[in-house]
Amino acid sequence: xxxxxxxxxxxxxxxxxxxxxxxxxxxxxxxxxxxxxxxxxxxxxxxxxxxxxxxxxxxxxxxxxxxxxxxxxxxxxxxxxxxxxxxxxxxxxxxxxxxxxxxxxxxxxxxxxxxxxxxxxxxxxxxxxxxxxxxxxxxxxxxxxxxxxxxxxxxxxxxxxxxxxxxxxxxxxxxxxxxxxxxxxxxxxxxxxxxxxxxxxxxxxxxxxxxxxxxxxxxxxxxxxxxxxxxxxxxxxxxxxxxxxxxxxxxxxxxxxxxxxxxxxxxxxxxxxxxxxxxxxxxxxxxxxxxxxxxxxxxxxxxxxxxxxxxxxxxxxxxxxxxxxxxxxxxxxxxxxxxxxxxxxxxxxxxxxxxxxxxxxxxxxxxxxxxxxxxxxxxxxxxxxxxxxxxxxxxxxxxxxxxxxxxxxxxxxxxxxxxxxxxxxxxxxxxxxxxxxxxxxxxxxxxxxxxxxxxxxxxxxxxxxxxxxxxxxxxxxxxxxxxxxxxxxxxxxxxxxxxxxxxxxxxxxxxxxxxxxxxxxxxxxxxxxxxxxxxxxxxxxxxxxxxxxxx
Numbered sequence: 001x002x003x004x005x006x007x008x009x010x011x012x013x014x015x016x017x018x019x020x021x022x023x024x025x026x027x028x029x030x031x032x033x034x035x036x037x038x039x040x041x042x043x044x045x046x047x048x049x050x051x052x053x054x055x056x057x058x059x060x061x062x063x064x065x066x067x068x069x070x071x072x073x074x075x076x077x078x079x080x081x082x083x084x085x086x087x088x089x090x091x092x093x094x095x096x097x098x099x100x101x102x103x104x105x106x107x108x109x110x111x112x113x114x115x116x117x118x119x120x121x122x123x124x125x126x127x128x129x130x131x132x133x134x135x136x137x138x139x140x141x142x143x144x145x146x147x148x149x150x151x152x153x154x155x156x157x158x159x160x161x162x163x164x165x166x167x168x169x170x171x172x173x174x175x176x177x178x179x180x181x182x183x184x185x186x187x188x189x190x191x192x193x194x195x196x197x198x199x200x201x202x203x204x205x206x207x208x209x210x211x212x213x214x215x216x217x218x219x220x221x222x223x224x225x226x227x228x229x230x231x232x233x234x235x236x237x238x239x240x241x242x243x244x245x246x247x248x249x250x251x252x253x254x255x256x257x258x259x260x261x262x263x264x265x266x267x268x269x270x271x272x273x274x275x276x277x278x279x280x281x282x283x284x285x286x287x288x289x290x291x292x293x294x295x296x297x298x299x300x301x302x303x304x305x306x307x308x309x310x311x312x313x314x315x316x317x318x319x320x321x322x323x324x325x326x327x328x329x330x331x332x333x334x335x336x337x338x339x340x341x342x343x344x345x346x347x348x349x350x351x352x353x354x355x356x357x358x359x360x361x362x363x364x365x366x367x368x369x370x371x372x373x374x375x376x377x378x379x380x381x382x383x384x385x386x387x388x389x390x391x392x393x394x395x396x397x398x399x400x401x402x403x404x405x406x407x408x409x410x411x412x413x414x415x416x417x418x419x420x421x422x423x424x425x426x427x428x429x430x431x432x433x434x435x436x437x438x439x440x441x442x443x444x445x446x447x448x449x450x451x452x453x454x455x456x457x458x459x460x461x462x463x464x465x466x467x468x469x470x471x472x473x474x475x476x477x478x479x480x481x482x483x484x485x486x487x488x489x490x491x492x493x494x495x496x497x498x499x500x501x502x503x504x505x506x507x508x509x510x511x512x513x514x515x516x517x518x519x520x521x522x523x524x525x526x527x528x529x530x531x532x533x534x535x536x537x538x539x540x541x542x543x544x545x546x547x548x549x550x551x
Contacts, residue, residue: 104128105515105550112519112546117145120544135162146539150185150199166215173210179203182352186535187406199406202236203348223251233345239357241344243269257294261302263287269343271357279359283308283341289317296323308339308363315339315365325375332386333371340364342396347410351398351455353533355407362394362412372422383425390442392416397454398533402490405535408455416453417446434466452486452495455533459483459500477506487534501530509548520545 106126113119119142126136143154161174184199211227231243249263267283289302304315315337322331340346342364344357370388377383396410424438439461444453462480469475484498504526509519523542531537 108548108550110519110546110548112544114521114542114544116539116542117143118542118544119143120546131165133162133164136160144539144542146185148185148537149189150183150194150196151537151539152181152183152196154181155179168215170213170215171211172213174207175209176205176207178205178207180352184353184355184406186353186400186533187404192404194406200236201352203352204234205345206232220253225249231345233348235348237273239271239273239344241269241271243267243343243345257292259291259293261287261289261291267341269341269345271344273358276358279361281309281341281343281361281363283339283363285339287317296326297321304338306339308341313337313339313365315367324373328375328377329373330375331371332374335369337365337367340366347396351408351533353406353408353536354398354410355401356409360412361396361410364395365393367391367393370420380427380429381425382428384423386420386422388420388422390418390420397450397456399454399488400490400534405490408533411450411454413447413449413453415446415448416444418453419443419445432468434464436462436464438462454487455485457483457485472511473508474510475506475508477504479504482530482532485532485534498531498534501528502526503528503530515550517548517550518545519548 106128108122108124110122111120121139121141123139124136127134138157138159140157141155143152145152156179157176158178159174159176161172163170163172165171180203182201182203183196184194184201187194207229209227209229211225213225214221214223216223226248227246229243229245229247231245233241233243244266245268246266247263249261251259251261253259263286265283265285265287269281271279271281283306285304285306287302287304289300291301292299298319298321300317300319302317304313304317306313306315316335317337319334319336320332323329324331340363342361347357347361348354368388368390370386372384372386374384375382392413393415395413395416397413398408399411401407401409419442421441422439424436426434426436428434439459441459442456444456444458447453460480460482462478464476464478466474466476479502481500481502483500486495486497488495503524505521505523506525507519507521509517511517521544524538524540527541529537529540
């Protein structure tokens with residue numbers, strides 16, 4: 001107990017001494033603090049530690065040496081036997097079946113007769129399917145005698161053609177002869193009298209043509225199709241016009257939907273009548289073009305440098321088709337220009353009652369700017385509309401001669417402008433039924449040389465229908481309308497207009513077996529005796545029928 005108390009006294013003594021020492025130190029520190037001066041330290045830069053550069057070891061690797069030894073590999077393939085549950089059927093040769101295509105009827109003879117003393121004979125003969133060649137011959141003859149004196153005509157056509165095939169080329173050629181006999185009966189029969197020989201006119205045409213076409217192995221190959229055509233045209237008045245036409249079209253596919261095309265055309269004619277000077281009429285043209293063909297877009301862009309009548313023309317050739325609704329609504333537009341050659345043969349084909357031809361005849365330059373829509377509706381209907389502004393430069397217009405009026409001569413219209421509206425709609429149901437309606441309207445609104453567009457039809461409409469019943473009876477009908485045309489009246493120095501008329505034709509033919517057919521045609525069922533060319537009344541009702549043999 002006394003020891004415990006003694007330790008307590010020692011602890012208290014030590015604690016008291018420690019407290020006194022601490023009190024003195026605090027007093028001394030406070031006194032020193034009061035005597036220190038205040039100082040400011042400026043930091044010049046932040047401290048940036050930096051490592052010492054390490055020493056790098058340079059190591060160089062080397063490739064191992066090549067091992068050229070060939071290892072010997074050992075394979076252990078266990079034997080495996082396969083056992084099948086079926087037995088193979090032995091092969092037996094079979095005969096090739098016969099071709100299912102029926103034999104073609106390559107030949108036919110058609111003969112008939114009708115009122116107006118109208119015989120009709122047609123015949124065609126061909127070689128049929130041949131691997132290396134095709135040959136064919138066609139003959140046609142018909143004639144009629146009208147109610148008016150000298151209202152007679154006859155036509156004869158003979159054509160032979162053929163094609164020879166080689167692995168790389170296709171060679172074709174044809175020879176033809178056409179003879180058309182008419183009479184100038186468009187005079188005043190009450191005051192004038194002409195014999196048949198005085199008004200008889202015969203047009204004779206001999207044609208020979210040859211062409212070559214390469215047979216490319218793919219769509220990207222170069223295509224080449226030159227042709228040459230010779231035509232000798234003459235009439236009963238010893239007027240002669242030989243013509244030579246060369247055409248050299250070439251084309252090449254550059255990319256999948258881009259084509260480049262070009263065509264050279266040389267159309268050379270010379271007209272000679274008795275002792276009159278020879279009249280040369282030549283047209284030379286080059287037609288380069290670029291075509292872009294896509295599923296919904298087509299563009300044909302080109303220019304046509306053309307030389308004719310000692311003049312040069314650079315003619316546009318731009319056509320575009322864009323599908324607004326694929327195949328149903330197609331916007332079609334273009335700006336095209338071309339030359340209509342007014343040769344004696346071409347003018348006589350337009351108006352067979354042409355009486356004179358010679359110096360001063362110019363070729364017609366046609367410029368057409370158009371737009372329209374076309375397309376198909378469903379699987380049967382199709383339609384096509386076009387509105388165009390057309391200009392003809394140096395247009396020949398047919399005018400009756402002032403002596404007796406039975407022949408025509410041409411007047412040159414320097415510039416003729418018109419708006420043209422064309423529309424057509426069709427319906428096709430395979431080979432059973434077809435229907436087509438179409439019309440053309442021309443609004444001749446400006447002329448430079450003449451007061452009226454002599455002989456030009458301002459409006460014409462056409463409706464055609466064909467129906468097949470039980471695959472044997474074939475019916476057809478054609479209704480059309482021709483508007484009246486202007487003509488000059490020399491007696492009064494005035495002009496007048498012919499009347500427009502409707503014309504209806506119908507026909508039927510019936511198959512009797514495989515080789516025989518009977519037919520009947522009726523023309524001008526309305527018996528409309530209208531005048532396409534002033535003074536020349538058409539035939540009235542004409543009915544003819546006959547039989548056709550096919551073999």
